[in-house]
Amino acid sequence: MATSVAWQPQEQGFNEICRLLEQQISPSSTADKSQIWQQLQQYSQFPDFNNYLAFILARAEGKSVEIRQAAGLLLKNNLRTAYKSMSPSNQQYIKSELLPCLGAADRHIRSTVGTIVSVVVQLGGIAGWLELLQALVTCLDSNDINHMEGAMDALSKALFVSMDQYLQGLFLLSNDPSAEVRKLVCAAFNLLIEVRPSFLEPHLRNLFEYMLQVNKDTDDDVALEACEFWHSYFEAQLPHENLKEFLPRLVPVLLSNMIYADDDESLVEAEEDESLPDRDQDLKPRFHSSRLHGSENPEDDDDDIVNVWNLRKCSAAALDVLSNVFGDEILPTLMPVIQAKLSASGDEAWKDREAAVLALGAIAEGCIKGLYPHLSEIVAFLIPLLDDKFPLIRSISCWTLSRFSKFIVQDIGHQNGREQFEKVLMGLLKRILDTNKRVQEAACSAFATLEEEAAEELAPRLEIILQHLMMAFGKYQRRNLRIVYDAIGTLADAVGFELNQALGAGFTQFAQPVFQRCINIIQTQQLAKVDSVAAGAQYDKEFVVCCLDLLSGLAEGLGSGIESLVAQSNLRDMLLQCCMDDASDVRQSAFALLGDLARVCPVHLQARLSDFLDIAAKQLNTPKLKETVSVANNACWAIGELAVKARQEISPIVMTVVLCLVPILKHSEELNKSLIENSAITLGRLAWVCPELVSPHMEHFMQPWCIALSMIRDDTEKEDAFRGLCAMVKANPSGALSSLVFMCRAIASWHEIRSEELHNEVCQVLHGYKQMLRNGAWDQCMSALEPPVKDKLSKYQV
Numbered sequence: 047m048a049t050s051v052a053w054q055p056q057e058q059g060f061n062e063i064c065r066l067l068e069q070q071i072s073p074s075s076t077a078d079k080s081q082i083w084q085q086l087q088q089y090s091q092f093p094d095f096n097n098y099l100a101f102i103l104a105r106a107e108g109k110s111v112e113i114r115q116a117a118g119l120l121l122k123n124n125l126r127t128a129y130k131s132m133s134p135s136n137q138q139y140i141k142s143e144l145l146p147c148l149g150a151a152d153r154h155i156r157s158t159v160g161t162i163v164s165v166v167v168q169l170g171g172i173a174g175w176l177e178l179l180q181a182l183v184t185c186l187d188s189n190d191i192n193h194m195e196g197a198m199d200a201l202s203k204a205l206f207v208s209m210d211q212y213l214q215g216l217f218l219l220s221n222d223p224s225a226e227v228r229k230l231v232c233a234a235f236n237l238l239i240e241v242r243p244s245f246l247e248p249h250l251r252n253l254f255e256y257m258l259q260v261n262k263d264t265d266d267d268v269a270l271e272a273c274e275f276w277h278s279y280f281e282a283q284l285p286h287e288n289l290k291e292f293l294p295r296l297v298p299v300l301l302s303n304m305i306y307a308d309d310d311e312s313l314v315e316a317e318e319d320e321s322l323p324d325r326d327q328d329l330k331p332r333f334h335s336s337r338l339h340g341s342e343n344p345e346d347d348d349d350d351i352v353n354v355w356n357l358r359k360c361s362a363a364a365l366d367v368l369s370n371v372f373g374d375e376i377l378p379t380l381m382p383v384i385q386a387k388l389s390a391s392g393d394e395a396w397k398d399r400e401a402a403v404l405a406l407g408a409i410a411e412g413c414i415k416g417l418y419p420h421l422s423e424i425v426a427f428l429i430p431l432l433d434d435k436f437p438l439i440r441s442i443s444c445w446t447l448s449r450f451s452k453f454i455v456q457d458i459g460h461q462n463g464r465e466q467f468e469k470v471l472m473g474l475l476k477r478i479l480d481t482n483k484r485v486q487e488a489a490c491s492a493f494a495t496l497e498e499e500a501a502e503e504l505a506p507r508l509e510i511i512l513q514h515l516m517m518a519f520g521k522y523q524r525r526n527l528r529i530v531y532d533a534i535g536t537l538a539d540a541v542g543f544e545l546n547q548a549l550g551a552g553f554t555q556f557a558q559p560v561f562q563r564c565i566n567i568i569q570t571q572q573l574a575k576v577d578s579v580a581a582g583a584q585y586d587k588e589f590v591v592c593c594l595d596l597l598s599g600l601a602e603g604l605g606s607g608i609e610s611l612v613a614q615s616n617l618r619d620m621l622l623q624c625c626m627d628d629a630s631d632v633r634q635s636a637f638a639l640l641g642d643l644a645r646v647c648p649v650h651l652q653a654r655l656s657d658f659l660d661i662a663a664k665q666l667n668t669p670k671l672k673e674t675v676s677v678a679n680n681a682c683w684a685i686g687e688l689a690v691k692a693r694q695e696i697s698p699i700v701m702t703v704v705l706c707l708v709p710i711l712k713h714s715e716e717l718n719k720s721l722i723e724n725s726a727i728t729l730g731r732l733a734w735v736c737p738e739l740v741s742p743h744m745e746h747f748m749q750p751w752c753i754a755l756s757m758i759r760d761d762t763e764k765e766d767a768f769r770g771l772c773a774m775v776k777a778n779p780s781g782a783l784s785s786l787v788f789m790c791r792a793i794a795s796w797h798e799i800r801s802e803e804l805h806n807e808v809c810q811v812l813h814g815y816k817q818m819l820r821n822g823a824w825d826q827c828m829s830a831l832e833p834p835v836k837d838k839l840s841k842y843q844v
Contacts (some may be wrong), residue, residue: 147194164203322709369412407446441488538599666706686728726754730767748785
């Protein structure tokens with residue numbers, strides 16, 4: 047094993063070391079493991095033995111990953127004791143072999159290389175391996191995921207072996223005169239507490255003190271980075287009690303940072319001319335998160351107060367987090383400060399009053415137990431602020447009232463609560479027609495939140511609500527139009543068909559211009575996507591989503607009354623284009639509208655039915671299903687709605703859809719609950735309308751399908767799915783035999799089948815199997831069922 051300038055392994059030595067490593071790691075090897083270990087230790091006396099190990103790790107691609115990894119781990123252990131005594135040429139050879147392996151295809155090799163790199167850096171310092179830095183940068187800049195992950199793995203390990211020195215360096219720089227350095231120090235602490243909180247636990251008290259200090263830094267960027275620490279701390283799931291004694295100092299700092307700075311004066315004139323261009327906003331508009339049909343929407347996150355992140359908003363969000371963690375424990379510290387700021391009089395103190403109202407909104411949910419006894423007083427104080435001379439006090443009062451809306455609605459049952467609800471409702475409607483765009487936006491967003499909570503309680507006031515929304519519809523400029531669309535769409539969702547019933551022709555008269563405006567906007571946006579100059583507008587997908595969602599709301603509110611509006615428009619062809627849009631949220635809303643239209647006016651979709659079905663089916667068969675699960679969910683639901691209405695006309699695509707649905711049901715634990723439910727319902731609907739096509743294949747999906755059916759709540763869609771089950775069993779009774787236990791559990795999941803016809807069909811299915819399975823097979827099936835399941839099946843007289 048001689049060493050040369052251009053080192054190359056000798057075949058005999060290479061084979062011998064590989065043989066020993068294989069025997070060492072093989073559980074089935076009969077060789078004496080201690081003897082093998084002694085031989086390897088003897089070989090380690092040769093100066094180039096570690097070169098062989100590096101070569102096997104890096105280049106022995108004909109050997110198993112396990113052998114290569116074993117060579118790497120042995121190399122790591124050897125380097126800990128031998129690296130500093132090795133010749134520079136051997137050190138250089140090993141380092142040169144490690145660098146190309148940072149991006150190795152196998153993650154075990156990458157991980158082992160990262161570990162060895164950390165040992166070399168620990169022993170020789172980064173200054174002794176400058177090529178490493180360039181290699182890491184190259185890997186990080188690569189588009190290859192293996193190279194990027196390998197570089198990150200090596201970086202993290204090389205850093206962690208020197209963590210004590212690193213932390214000492216951070217604390218030394220913590221009071222650096224450069225604001226940029228102080229900001230980076232805070233960012234480093236934030237990153238560490240997210241990825242390796244255990245390293246910082248011994249230093250938490252010092253860290254809390256430091257972050258409290260820099261949270262008041264004169265540089266807003268430094269203070270903002272420090273404020274982010276409180277979010278990071280709780281996300282790291284470290285003990286909350288560690289921070290409790292610091293709350294009396296932290297809470298006032300956060301509240302102080304929520305006050306508008308003097309240089310924000312340009313944003314807060316007393317009134318803003320409606321003809322002026324839009325300015326940056328302080329409150330996040332409550333834009334639609336696209337409609338999702340099912341039991342859950344993980345993407346729904348309307349209740350947020352920020353769009354452009356800054357110290358003021360970060361502080362409010364941190365106060366929100368504190369209130370949810372510590373609850374009413376922060377009130378003794380916070381409320382005296384809030385009350386003092388609210389009672390400050392004079393125009394010069396408006397910023398203090400505004401910050402106090404923002405703080406009330408931030409703690410509305412987390413501290414509601416302590417605030418609830420005083421809710422009527424809080425709301426009574428906020429309502430007059432809707433008419434304050436300062437626009438930002440009006441807008442923040444809208445938002446804070448929306449944070450209490452759930453609790454305001456809960457009190458409607460008694461006279462004082464009803465009167466207060468009416469005052470909040472009318473106050474927000476008045477602000478929807480404010481002359482200030484910022485206030486319009488906040489009022490529309492707050493009203494949409496109140497609509498969701500109040501739902502049918504809005505019915506007696508529908509006429510006046512629609513009057514205000516129609517006035518806003520005619521008054522608003524483009525940006526805020528999206529928000530009034532949201533409010534109208536949410537109203538239709540909340541009150542539903544009562545809109546049409548309560549207002550009759552009046553609602554149709556209201557809906558017609560809104561419907562046509564939505565059509566015109568979608569048409570303009572589709573043109574703008576191709577040619578913004580010809581369209582006279584820039585493409586804005588959020589505008590398209592809002593319009594599609596509003597049309598869905600109108601379809602629900604008008605029911606079949608929307609048919610005349612659809613017939614006179616080119617909605618069908620525009621909707622088809624939206625279903626093919628490259629933006630997933632546009633497709634999500636488009637398929638939601640497709641399903642709604644299928645329910646109320648399917649005849650107007652007839653001419654393009656096969657196109658709609660084909661495009662919808664493609665959403666279920668994509669390698670990126672997890673990334674577009676909401677699109678797939680709505681497409682699946684729309685297919686089911688079309689199936690119920692079109693019946694046999696969907697037969698050409700039935701099996702294409704079934705073949706997409708079965709894998710979804712078989713991998714239910716990996717996917718969204720709503721998609722599983724809709725897949726089960728749609729499969730049942732397809733089986734209902736085309737049992738002769740689906741039933742021959744039922745044995746391949748009965749078990750996962752029945753499991754999914756058993757998780758669905760009682761409703762008409764579940765009834766449709768069970769009609770499909772009954773139809774398939776009649777067509778192919780033997781297809782369900784192997785899954786009979788699961789079918790019985792699915793049937794037992796019903797609280798009550800309200801349709802007498804379906805109830806009778808289910809009875810026939812069970813009795814049919816009882817007669818078919820003689821010689822004790824039926825009793826064997828029953829014995830496999832849980833007692834509650836058997837009790838529920840008794841109502842079917844089996």
